[in-house]
Amino acid sequence: MELRRAVIIIMDSLGVGEAPDAAEYGDSGADTIGHVSEAVGGLDLPNFQKAGLGNLHPAILGVPPTESPTMAVGRMREASRGKDSTTGHWEIAGIVTTEPHATFTDTGFPPELVARLEQETGRSFIGNRAASGTVIIDELGEEHLETGALILYTSGDSVLQIAAHDSVAPAPDLYQVCEIAREIADDYRIGRIIARPFIGELGEFHRTYDRKDFAMPPPEATILDKAQEAGLQTYGVGKIDDLFTGRGLTDTVHTEGDRHGLDATLEAIATVGQGLVFTNLVDLDMRYGHREDPEGYAGGLEVIDEYIPQLVDALSGLDLLILTADHGTDPTDGDTDHTREYVPLLVWSATAAGVGLGAREQYSDVAATIAEGFDLDPFSIGRSFLGDLRGA
16 A cells, blocks of 8 residues: 555635536636636735646746646546536546536426425425525525525526525524435436525625535445545545535534635644545635635635645655645636636645646546555546656
8 A cells, every 4th residue: 555645625616727628518718717817916826836836727827837846737627527516526536427417507496396395395495596695695585584485596507505594494404404305306316405504684694604515425436435445544624525425434524614624634634544535625616706706716725825835744755635626616707607627636745746747638537546546446437647646
């Protein structure tokens, strides 16, 4: 067994330029990091710059290429059909999705689905359309408070989202509603049910970090399953537990923001003797990408940049750190949905500095690499880059 610990950090929504099939998804010209850098007049990311982020993208204002990257540098395109978080995380963990999850962007959810949801939950619902979560809460919040009807909405992704003010349906009650919705949604192949609690007064609503995702279970074994079955520790940070329905995880921690998520990752690294730490940092997507806030996005990148030296210092010569993403969410394109983009692949190991990993054809190369490093049964898909890192 070659690895002691592998750490995957998903910088949720950090796309680095349109994928070759972006036009099929309505995302021609999408470029999350490039457009953010232009919108704010240049990014201040010294540690990302040293790692080589500027080497994988030709136009990140403020993050030029470096002659001697401290990490291996590449980018990955998604082989799966779709551009949602579940699909992206599953592929990183070793599953390529050939049949996309269902979306209801144009029509809302079918009347029979809503009728069944109301009957089985005993609740009424308003909305039922594609919308930005913060916008629809502001638009329907007053009616929601007056009637007790929960706010139902979707987006361009395969999600059924239910929002409720804490005074109408406290988080535990909202979770129960979403658990019922999860059972119903399986019949419609909806990727995720998302509980969206919010608080505040009329006109000053804001969503809380009590969000909870209820995903479909992965259809096959993931790198988490393989690692756990081999007796390795598997530690999920952030919404990893939700996206994999708790499967393959020996420890989990729910986080409130990316700074908390990065602190929790450092704690997990110190806790795991041998195994896998899998982290999702959600703020870039949830707080800034979907809200079309490039200034906030830039600030969120600075938070992650600040932690890179601490993460590297916490690792040993037998460890592997992978910084990547699950999709894009370009906050400058006039649309609040995810974007079909390449994602970064920045990898630290004792021998990775300056290695070029190229443009990878699937996210599942990450799972293949970790499987090889832990001497686990290989996946039928994906191409390990472990040999590239060690110069073999």
